[in-house]
Amino acid sequence: xxxxxxxxxxxxxxxxxxxxxxxxxxxxxxxxxxxxxxxxxxxxxxxxxxxxxxxxxxxxxxxxxxxxxxxxxxxxxxxxxxxxxxxxxxxxxxxxxxxxxxxxxxxxxxxxxxxxxxxxxxxxxxxxxxxxxxxxxxxxxxxxxxxxxxxxxxxxxxxxxxxxxxxxxxxxxxxxxxxxxxxxxxxxxxxxxxxxxxxxxxxxxxxxxxxxxxxxxxxxxxxxxxxxxxxxxxxxxxxxxxxxxxxxxxxxxxxxxxxxxxxxxxxxxxxxxxxxxxxxxxxxxxxxxxxxxxxxxxxxxxxxxxxxxxxxxxxxxxxxxxxxxxxxxxxxxxxxxxxxxxxxxxxxxxxxxxxxxxxxxxxxxxxxxxxxxxxxxxxxxxxxxxxxxxxxxxxxxxxxxxxxxxxxxxxxxxxxxxxxxxxxxxxxxxxxxxxxxxxxxxxxxxxxxxxxxxxxxxxxxxxxxxxxxxxxxxxxxxxxxxxxxxxxxxxxxxxxxxxxx
Amino acid sequence: xxxxxxxxxxxxxxxxxxxxxxxxxxxxxxxxxxxxxxxxxxxxxxxxxxxxxxxxxxxxxxxxxxxxxxxxxxxxxxxxxxxxxxxxxxxxxxxxxxxxxxxxxxxxxxxxxxxxxxxxxxxxxxxxxxxxxxxxxxxxxxxxxxxxxxxxxxxxx
Numbered sequence: 023x024x025x026x027x028x029x030x031x032x033x034x035x036x037x038x039x040x041x042x043x044x045x046x047x048x049x050x051x052x053x054x055x056x057x058x059x060x061x062x063x064x065x066x067x068x069x070x071x072x073x074x075x076x077x078x079x080x081x082x083x084x085x086x087x088x089x090x091x092x093x094x095x096x097x098x099x100x101x102x103x104x105x106x107x108x109x110x111x112x113x114x115x116x117x118x119x120x121x122x123x124x125x126x127x128x129x130x131x132x133x134x135x136x137x138x139x140x141x142x143x144x145x146x147x148x149x150x151x152x153x154x155x156x157x158x159x160x161x162x163x164x165x166x167x168x169x170x171x172x173x174x175x176x177x178x179x180x181x182x183x184x185x186x187x188x189x190x191x192x193x194x195x196x197x198x199x200x201x202x203x204x205x206x207x208x209x210x211x212x213x214x215x216x217x218x219x220x221x222x223x224x225x226x227x228x229x230x231x232x233x234x235x236x237x238x239x240x241x242x243x244x245x246x247x248x249x250x251x252x253x254x255x256x257x258x259x260x261x262x263x264x265x266x267x268x269x270x271x272x273x274x275x276x277x278x279x280x281x282x283x284x285x286x287x288x289x290x291x292x293x294x295x296x297x298x299x300x301x302x303x304x305x306x307x308x309x310x311x312x313x314x315x316x317x318x319x320x321x322x323x324x325x326x327x328x329x330x331x332x333x334x335x336x337x338x339x340x341x342x343x344x345x346x347x348x349x350x351x352x353x354x355x356x357x358x359x360x361x362x363x364x365x366x367x368x369x370x371x372x373x374x375x376x377x378x379x380x381x382x383x384x385x386x387x388x389x390x391x392x393x394x395x396x397x398x399x400x401x402x403x404x405x406x407x408x409x410x411x412x413x414x415x416x417x418x419x420x421x422x423x424x425x426x427x428x429x430x431x432x433x434x435x436x437x438x439x440x441x442x443x444x445x446x447x448x449x450x451x452x453x454x455x456x457x458x459x460x461x462x463x464x465x466x467x468x469x470x471x472x473x474x475x476x477x478x479x480x481x482x483x484x485x486x487x488x489x490x491x492x493x494x495x496x497x498x499x500x501x502x503x504x505x506x507x508x509x510x511x512x513x514x515x516x517x518x519x520x521x522x523x
Numbered sequence: 524x525x526x527x528x529x530x531x532x533x534x535x536x537x538x539x540x541x542x543x544x545x546x547x548x549x550x551x552x553x554x555x556x557x558x559x560x561x562x563x564x565x566x567x568x569x570x571x572x573x574x575x576x577x578x579x580x581x582x583x584x585x586x587x588x589x590x591x592x593x594x595x596x597x598x599x600x601x602x603x604x605x606x607x608x609x610x611x612x613x614x615x616x617x618x619x620x621x622x623x624x625x626x627x628x629x630x631x632x633x634x635x636x637x638x639x640x641x642x643x644x645x646x647x648x649x650x651x652x653x654x655x656x657x658x659x660x661x662x663x664x665x666x667x668x669x670x671x672x673x674x675x676x677x678x679x680x
Contacts, residue, residue, distance in 0.1 A: 188536060209563070214567065240606055432615035439611040451596070
């Protein structure tokens with residue numbers, strides 16, 4: 023069995039003591055930022071990217087991935103105990119999870135979240151291992167026309183699945199792509215939009231963009247209203263769910279695992295959409311829909327399993343196509359590039375130990391998370407008592423030093439302030455920052471493949487629709503855009519996101 | 524219709540138009556080339572144009588009165604905004620000259636003061652603690668090679 027050989031290779035890599043250590047660091051950090059409201063995995067990974075420069079590639083990627091899925095676990099803890107989603111995908115968990123906590127059943131809610139996540143994470147890791155290699159093989163035959171269409175599809179699909187105004191999301195993507203053109207032109211070397219600043223010839227750094235838009239802007243949002251975050255957490259007792267709880271959990275966890283694994287692959291969808299979708303599916307299928315919103319364990323187990331499954335499978339497009347499904351994956355691209363590896367279909371053949379090691383580490387990480395989360399729950403809860411006014415200066419200072427250490431370029435630090443303010447204003451205007459970051463990361467890829475495809479086709483623009491794979495991808499992209507614009511479907515989408523809240 | 528215009532839509536639209544115009548007009552100063560062999564200006568010019576159109580569309584939507592409660596910009600934490608921007612710029616400007624320790628300390632102090640909940644003494648304490656923590660992490664643990672005290676100071680290492 024090729025699959026077993028590959029997984030054995032992966033486990034061999036992931037279980038090296040050094041890699042287990044970085045996996046542990048990753049999931050601990052991830053749980054911490056997941057627990058703390060106001061810092062998400064995106065800002066954390068952006069801040070830590072510069073640090074990973076000195077690590078070995080496998081260790082660096084294992085740690086960063088651990089932060090991402092670790093945050094899915096941590097986010098549920100805060101959601102259940104204090105009704106605040108520590109991480110965006112945990113917003114759904116808060117509905118029934120907090121109700122359970124109010125009834126003195128915080129323990130079973132936390133256990134349901136952790137066990138569901140563990141099961142979903144394990145299955146999703148296998149899904150990743152099964153589906154990634156054939157997809158990567160197919161992607162190896164892609165030429166520039168196919169890649170251009172693929173990137174267009176990725177960008178447009180991320181709008182169809184995201185929440186909020188379609189027009190604004192489109193504008194954010196275009197702005198992101200434009201910001202990505204800053205720096206020397208790849209073909210002619212002409213410096214573009216640098217206004218005579220030599221330090222900008224290499225382009226804006228995505229760490230600055232990510233830290234500014236997701237870190238600084240979020241801090242400013244939080245400082246708008248500085249009411250004391252009073253945290254009254256009762257001691258969590260009776261961690262174990264009853265037999266009845268377990269029986270009620272099984273079907274939702276299974277369904278959510280499938281749903282999450284499928285939705286995680288889609289661009290822009292990922293874990294948040296998966297959690298919302300699972301909640302509405304469970305509510306619809308339940309024999310006791312009236313219990314939803316009043317502490318139904320299905321409403322905790324389902325969404326938590328779904329978001330964790332999606333968190334793992336969203337690595338599929340990244341590892342096979344080099345295409346990020348959402349901002350965290352865009353940062354993972356950055357992590358690959360820092361290590362001198364181009365993410366894409368070649369990784370699997372050129373760096374098999376890294377590829378399979380990363381996949382296997384996700385399973386190792388899930389084991390670590392269950393071991394960390396359930397027994398140590400008291401410790402995580404205590405973290406909630408760290409006041410925000412101590413936390414946010416640390417974020418800013420870490421971001422500044424970390425970004426500067428990437429190439430010792432002060433302009434990358436100035437850019438943090440610029441994107442912090444721009445991001446803050448845009449978020450207040452109802453523009454989500456995620457499409458901008460995706461556009462920024464994918465912009466250079468878009469332009470390069472567009473220009474190369476047109477050179478190869480001798481300027482014939484029909485190349486994008488006459489090559490069959492490219493035509494299929496373009497059709498899907500246009501379909502995604504129509505989906506996003508159509509009023510009937512738009513309304514449904516709003517419903518999925520808002521009905522339950 | 525007794526709704527209000529959505530200030531946020533108009534502002535967002537104007538921001539996009541401004542960026543679009545800036546990118547498109549600057550692109551005109553670069554070689555445009557032909558679709559067959561695009562010059563450095565072609566791609567950003569086209570996208571800048573698209574961004575202007577999208578921005579106009581968003582702003583236009585904002586002028587249509589709607590009865591929704593959304594569309595207000597809300598309050599802005601000016602003190603935090605200014606202090607954090609100044610703190611980050613200060614770090615970028617001085618980290619080479621003053622060195623890592625003073626730049627970090629001042630940045631931490633300014634940032635800490637961004638919160639209304641932090642008085643000057645508390646801010647000093649946070650700055651001192653954070654500076655030490657950063658030195659432990661970045662200098663001791665991660666071996667970041669940066670002068671701790673820079674050439675602008677009479678005593679440099």
